[in-house]
Amino acid sequence: MTEHPPRRLPNVLITGTPGTGKTTHANQLFEALQATQSEDDEVKWEHINVGDEFVKNRGCHSGFNEEWQSWDVDEDKLLDELELVQVPGGKILDWHTCDIFPERWIDLVVVLRCDHALLWSRLEKRAYPLAKIQENNTAEIMEVVLMDARESYAEEIVVELKSESPEEVEENVARIVAWVEAWRKDHS
Numbered sequence: 001m002t003e004h005p006p007r008r009l010p011n012v013l014i015t016g017t018p019g020t021g022k023t024t025h026a027n028q029l030f031e032a033l034q035a036t037q038s039e040d041d042e043v044k045w046e047h048i049n050v051g052d053e054f055v056k057n058r059g060c061h062s063g064f065n066e067e068w069q070s071w072d073v074d075e076d077k078l079l080d081e082l083e084l085v086q087v088p089g090g091k092i093l094d095w096h097t098c099d100i101f102p103e104r105w106i107d108l109v110v111v112l113r114c115d116h117a118l119l120w121s122r123l124e125k126r127a128y129p130l131a132k133i134q135e136n137n138t139a140e141i142m143e144v145v146l147m148d149a150r151e152s153y154a155e156e157i158v159v160e161l162k163s164e165s166p167e168e169v170e171e172n173v174a175r176i177v178a179w180v181e182a183w184r185k186d187h188s
């Protein structure tokens with residue numbers, strides 16, 4: 001394994017069942033963190049939407065699965081592609097899968113949670129196939145992503161946050177920004 005210098009900014013993973021609000025949070029967090037940067041900062045914040053954009057743009061898949069309306073992800077290729085990208089830090093990784101990344105890549109794991117009936121209506125608006133809505137709904141009830149996160153990362157870096165209203169998005173983003181500031185002080 002190549003040794004790299006310490007990260008200048010933390011890598012933040014935003015995860016949760018599809019529809020819990022990962023991309024909404026990641027977009028707002030990116031804007032808020034970008035506003036704290038100056039032109040001269042060597043490492044810039046970047047929002048990486050793993051499942052919809054990165055996987056597609058970098059060809060880390062074996063095709064689009066029409067039934068599930070998502071890419072069939074080639075996890076080895078995805079990890080190879082992300083390996084160098086994550087090195088300087090400042091990455092906001094936005095993906096419903098949280099347990100494939102090496103622990104050493106990630107400084108904070110935010111698991112978004114949402115009432116399952118609310119989640120159902122959000123997924124219906126996306127015109128997801130019924131089987132996909134049902135599977136995601138069950139996964140949210142069974143806390144699958146939260147359990148995966150707790151099994152994959154140190155307890156103290158996993159934070160569970162509710163995402164049911166726009167106010168909660170704002171509060172959550174403010175909380176993560178404060179956490180990032182504290183991380184930067186600790187690592188300066």
Ligand code: ADP
Pocket residue numbers: 016017018019020021022023024025122162163164165166167168169
């Ligand atoms: P994900 O990235 O987890 O699949 P999105 O961020 O795309 O979820 O959100 C799914 C839908 O739910 C969007 O229409 C978004 O506006 C809405 N949404 C997400 N989080 C919230 C929230 N906390 N309050 C209100 N609406 C939300």
